[in-house]
Amino acid sequence: MKFGWRAKLAGAVALMAIPFAMPVSGADDTIKIAYVDPLSGGGASIGEVGLKTFQFLADELNAKGGALGKKFEIVGYDNKLNAQETLVQVQKAIDSGIRIITQGNGSAFAAAISDFVTKYNERNPGKEVIYFNYAAVDPVLTNDKCSFWHFRWDANSDQKMEALSNYMKDRKNIKKIYLINQDYSFGQAVRTAALTMIKAKRPDIEIVGDEMHPLLKITDFAPYIAKIKASGADSVITGNWGQDFALLVKAAADAGLQTDWYTYYAGGTGGPTAMKQAGLNHRVFAISEGIPNLGYGPADEFEKAIRAKYNFSLFYPRAVNQMRMLQAAIEKAKSAEPTKIGAALEGMKINVHDGGEGYMRADDHQFIQPLYIASFGERSAKEPFDEEGTGWGWKLAGKIEAANTVLPTTCKMNRPAS
Amino acid sequence: MLELVLVSTLNGVLYGMLLFLMASGLTLIFSMMGVLNFAHASFYMLGAFFGFQISLLVGFWPGLILAPLLAGFIGALIERYGLRNVHRHGHVAELLFTFGLAFVIEEVVQMIWGKLPLDYRIPPSLDFSAFTIFSTNYPAYKMFMLLFAIGIFVVLLLVLTRTRVGLIIQASLTHPHMVGMLGHNVPRIFMLVFGLGCALAAVAGVIAGPALVTQSNMAALLGPILFVVVVIGGLGSLAGAFVASLLIGLLQTFAVAVNLSFADVFGLLGIHSNPVPFLSDIWFVTVAQVAPIMPYLLLVLILIFRPTGLMGTRDT
Numbered sequence: 001m002k003f004g005w006r007a008k009l010a011g012a013v014a015l016m017a018i019p020f021a022m023p024v025s026g027a028d029d030t031i032k033i034a035y036v037d038p039l040s041g042g043g044a045s046i047g048e049v050g051l052k053t054f055q056f057l058a059d060e061l062n063a064k065g066g067a068l069g070k071k072f073e074i075v076g077y078d079n080k081l082n083a084q085e086t087l088v089q090v091q092k093a094i095d096s097g098i099r100i101i102t103q104g105n106g107s108a109f110a111a112a113i114s115d116f117v118t119k120y121n122e123r124n125p126g127k128e129v130i131y132f133n134y135a136a137v138d139p140v141l142t143n144d145k146c147s148f149w150h151f152r153w154d155a156n157s158d159q160k161m162e163a164l165s166n167y168m169k170d171r172k173n174i175k176k177i178y179l180i181n182q183d184y185s186f187g188q189a190v191r192t193a194a195l196t197m198i199k200a201k202r203p204d205i206e207i208v209g210d211e212m213h214p215l216l217k218i219t220d221f222a223p224y225i226a227k228i229k230a231s232g233a234d235s236v237i238t239g240n241w242g243q244d245f246a247l248l249v250k251a252a253a254d255a256g257l258q259t260d261w262y263t264y265y266a267g268g269t270g271g272p273t274a275m276k277q278a279g280l281n282h283r284v285f286a287i288s289e290g291i292p293n294l295g296y297g298p299a300d301e302f303e304k305a306i307r308a309k310y311n312f313s314l315f316y317p318r319a320v321n322q323m324r325m326l327q328a329a330i331e332k333a334k335s336a337e338p339t340k341i342g343a344a345l346e347g348m349k350i351n352v353h354d355g356g357e358g359y360m361r362a363d364d365h366q367f368i369q370p371l372y373i374a375s376f377g378e379r380s381a382k383e384p385f386d387e388e389g390t391g392w393g394w395k396l397a398g399k400i401e402a403a404n405t406v407l408p409t410t411c412k413m414n415r416p417a418s
Numbered sequence: 419m420l421e422l423v424l425v426s427t428l429n430g431v432l433y434g435m436l437l438f439l440m441a442s443g444l445t446l447i448f449s450m451m452g453v454l455n456f457a458h459a460s461f462y463m464l465g466a467f468f469g470f471q472i473s474l475l476v477g478f479w480p481g482l483i484l485a486p487l488l489a490g491f492i493g494a495l496i497e498r499y500g501l502r503n504v505h506r507h508g509h510v511a512e513l514l515f516t517f518g519l520a521f522v523i524e525e526v527v528q529m530i531w532g533k534l535p536l537d538y539r540i541p542p543s544l545d546f547s548a549f550t551i552f553s554t555n556y557p558a559y560k561m562f563m564l565l566f567a568i569g570i571f572v573v574l575l576l577v578l579t580r581t582r583v584g585l586i587i588q589a590s591l592t593h594p595h596m597v598g599m600l601g602h603n604v605p606r607i608f609m610l611v612f613g614l615g616c617a618l619a620a621v622a623g624v625i626a627g628p629a630l631v632t633q634s635n636m637a638a639l640l641g642p643i644l645f646v647v648v649v650i651g652g653l654g655s656l657a658g659a660f661v662a663s664l665l666i667g668l669l670q671t672f673a674v675a676v677n678l679s680f681a682d683v684f685g686l687l688g689i690h691s692n693p694v695p696f697l698s699d700i701w702f703v704t705v706a707q708v709a710p711i712m713p714y715l716l717l718v719l720i721l722i723f724r725p726t727g728l729m730g731t732r733d734t
Contacts, residue, residue, distance in 0.1 A: 040634065041533070041633075042635065044533045213674075213706075214710050217710065219631045219639065220429075223429050223430075223670075223675060224674060227675050229421070243535070254555065254560075255554050255556075256550070256553070257554075
């Protein structure tokens with residue numbers, strides 16, 4: 001049998017059309033969440049872990065019946081860590097009928113999504129899309145640039161630095177601090193907060209370096225480490241995440257740089273391995289909303305379950321809170337309509353993953369929760385979990401109650417008329 | 419300060435030598451065939467991934483030999499069965515061919531090894547610190563990278579200047595038709611040079627893989643800088659590529675170490691207030707922050723003031 005070129009062309013077009021036609025069917029019996037984060041390039045290692053974490057959480061909720069009898073489904077979209085591509089992928093997700101977007105890596109991209117979603121919702125009443133931010137911590141997202149459609153589950157950079165600097169002010173061995181951060185909105189937010197807060201709380205500390213480097217593009221930090229070394233710093237503050245943290249510490253290990261590190265995301269993929277390699281026993285401190293070794297029963301059970309399935313530990317307790325609150329909000333609103341989910345989430349209280357109460361502040365959609373400062377190193381009997389097979393684990397250094405993490409907001413929320 | 423200068427010099431020379439391993443192949447291929455090989459950095463990536471795979475089976479050292487051979491062989495095949503056919507359609511077709519090839523290689527690598535960074539380890543026999551400068555340790559593996567790259571450079575130089583093969587290659591660089599008339603198989607020389615160039619890039623990949631990050635975007639990260647090196651050195655000039663590689667390596671490393679901004683420079687001259695307020699962003703940007711774009715700035719300047727490059731003899 002021989003086909004003419006027209007038939008072949010028609011066949012090819014038909015074949016190509018199939019993937020686009022697929023998502024429409026069955027859109028009603030599942031609640032789809034588009035996960036828009038880097039799944040290739042320098043951010044892939046961390047994006048991949050996030051995707052699997054969300055899938056694990058969706059499975060957990062589905063096993064308990066989902067929400068309103070519907071199952072959750074996570075669909076991954078690769079934003080290649082690029083603002084333009086992020087919006088293309090969000091549009092693609094919306095086109096295939098998804099109305100809940102989640103993203104976390106990169107505040108610059110978070111701002112782009114928040115802006116896009118807000119405008120999209122103005123133009124498309126009745127087809128609103130909601131955006132859940134699980135990790136982008138630039139304070140501006142819940143202040144000047146806040147939006148009704150944006151909800152943030154991670155403590156913002158100012159909250160974290162407030163807690164971290166309160167802890168640092170009592171550590172008398174700190175004399176000279178070096179700042180190294182990624183050169184984009186988040187890194188700048190960390191830098192600014194660190195400069196003002198350290199100066200206010202410990203004026204005697206000298207800031208001997210203030211570095212901004214390109215985001216996730218550097219494969220060898222040796223030149224930067226040489227500079228830190230030359231500055232004579234005894235402590236480094238960094239907001240670096242993903243590869244930028246792991247490679248930074250790896251280069252420090254190679255050069256034999258021994259300083260204390262005050263970080264936001266030391267626990268990310270590759271971080272623990274590098275810290276062990278550098279021999280920084282309990283010299284790296286990280287601020288987060290939870291660590292594995294808190295001895296809180298339900299969290300320990302969860303930790304065991306996720307480690308049994310994947311070869312990583314839970315890096316995103318905030319994602320757990322986010323998914324559980326989404327489920328609760330849908331049940332409360334008796335609808336999976338984004339507008340109703342948004343209204344239900346405002347002010348909602350929940351027992352957070354690592355114990356204690358948290359709530360979604362209605363004023364700015366910033367989740368308020370207890371925070372923990374932990375150091376990484378050798379474990380005692382009280383710390384059952386290690387990281388990345390290093391034998392070392394997280395140990396609690398200080399807890400900040402939810403009430404003490406509250407900072408004022410400048411947000412003037414525009415709520416949809418209902 | 420002296421410590422910073424010494425360590426930065428070592429780091430800069432090391433990075434420069436890695437660049438040279440790649441730039442030498444690229445510039446050889448260009449001067450011979452007039453092909454600007456956009457896929458050149460992809461062979462660097464292939465080298466790293468092959469090296470990783472072989473190191474899993476038989477260890478790092480066999481990988482150091484086998485991976486470049488394999489990549490060189492693939493390069494030669496691509497020249498013989500791809501590029502040679504495309505060649506008939508002129509330079510634009512060749513350019514597009516290598517451009518497409520870079521994407522194909524990246525996709526294939528992603529299909530086989532995935533998009534995540536691989537756990538390509540430094541061989542245990544080199545996992546210690548070689549020496550200490552004041553208080554900074556310098557890893558033995560980096561020292562090995564440096565010496566190995568210099569070794570390759572010396573061998574390459576000897577082959578090109580002291581052997582018969584080198585003589586023919588040099589002759590084909592400038593007078594391909596004459597070499598053909600003298601009875602040499604110029605297409606085969608082209609194929610071998612292409613393969614050799616790819617193998618050199620792969621060598622760089624194998625030794626850089628464990629020290630830097632082995633992942634599918636490593637070609638894209640390094641590709642652009644490679645062209646900068648070749649253009650600054652002068653297209654087709656091996657010596658130029660060497661000088662430009664070291665220049666770029668040192669420039670990038672030292673730029674990171676310098677905290678100078680316009681504000682500081684003018685401060686030294688006694689001007690303390692910013693004369694143009696809306697340019698305050700530029701006023702306070704330090705050299706360290708613009709380090710990544712410095713090579714490209716140099717590229718633009720070179721193209722304006724000396725289009726042939728530092729040591730190039732002909733225009734493109």
